[in-house]
Amino acid sequence: MSDALAELQDVEAGPSVFDTLPGHPMMWLLIFSELAAFGIMLAAFSIARAIDPAGFAAGRATLDPLLAAANTLCLVSSGWCAAKACAAAHREAPAVTRRWIAGACLLGTAFVAIKLSEYAGEIGRGLDPDSGTFATLYFLLTGFHLLHVVLGIAILIAVGWRARALDVETGAAFWHMVDLIWLMMFPIIYLMR
């Protein structure tokens, strides 16, 4: 009787608002908390720039916006590969899904390689995490983001193994979050005067 009542309540309640989220709801808990953390760090960066505009202008001049633009192209293209992998997983085509995930991972790895070479150049030009507020916040923000890119690649490899639709959607949601954060970080850190 109680089972029948519970079933009836489920039918009457309809789909939960969480059902409209792609992937596993727990991943979205992580995504929203990561967005909050990056939002706070980007706000701190902007406030610090308002306090010390000259120091931030000097720091920005040591960065290479073209390398960062190349990284943006890598992440945007890898996000597209991840979205294509989701579509293939829904069509239950595991081989195609794995190919798109491999493409997303390759482009993500290119992002990591470009970012590390960028760090090497910047450190060679005398910019290190202790060389002022700009440098500290720059390395904190981009380094934290870089860790998320590496974690995202690991998650994509893990979900690509079985290539089930829910798993691929969950991994792709994390990857798109990494993409979304970079799309905001890139102009704020590298381009704004």
Place this chain on the structure above:
Amino acid sequence: MLLHRREQTLVVLLLLTSCGVASTLSPLAALAGGVLLMVLAIIKARLVVLDYFGFRSAAGPWRSILLAWVVAVAATSLVPMTVSFFR
């Protein structure tokens, strides 16, 4: 041949990224340049939310929450230019 929406989104994202980098070469004032960059960033982020996350047809508050985060970050980033402008 017409491109599918996801492919169109990729092309637009790549073009807007190039436009953003090119705009920094223009003699726009810091505030105007900053506003232009943030408008481009919001458009790109909106496309990612709608076509990569797949929220174009999603009901519920999720799309609004993600877009509110984007707009809040963009607005906060314009604070330094606004302060300099009114100084």
